[in-house]
Amino acid sequence: MIKLTERQDKILQIVKQNGPITGQEIAEKLSLTRAALRPDLAILTMSGKLDARPRVGYFFNENYEVKRQAEKFLHQKVIDYKAHPIVVEKSTAVYDAIVQLFLEDVGTLYAVDSRGHLAGVISRKDLLRASLGNKNLHELPVSVIMTRMPNIFTIRPDETLLEAAKKMIDNHIDSLPVVKEVEEEKNTYLLLGRITKTTITRAYLEIMER
């Protein structure tokens, strides 16, 4: 995206408030000649920020503004939106994991091993499936029912919300653990946070309302 000069910004504001407005009228508001404005108007119309109609004048392109907001949203970084991850030891009983899910009011728990590294993902459906039948939920550890490494889809803090959204939709999952790779250990991650479909929706609302 090209950076606008101060004068181009002023022109945009004038057209936003007064459009449709002729080049001559814009020039008068800025105490400039029409000729001096021509290059700026050319840049603003060619880049789509302004529309020009013969004999009517210049007007602000609302679609461009919406597109710009949408782009801004999609380029936001995971690090700025990640939420706190709710973590259990992988030896935790399924019963206790269910209690934890309600207490923390989340849809997904993450399991870690004794070194604190990401070991598994436990979703609502995983817990429901484990609860069907007559298993002893107090004895059954979550490690038996969770989705395990290396089958976990993860996201890094420097990736974008667009990448996170794609990963969740493509893989039919509700959340992604935000991770940092442990140096020189393949598929070993430290858990930094989580991104959920709610995170994406909240970021979208925030940016559109701003």
Ligand code: ADP
């Ligand atoms: P729910 O079970 O509440 O519908 P999900 O759609 O997120 O939640 O989970 C569906 C399945 O995908 C579950 O078996 C879960 O363990 C698994 N899963 C969830 N998140 C991930 C992830 N980031 N990577 C791999 N598998 C996941």
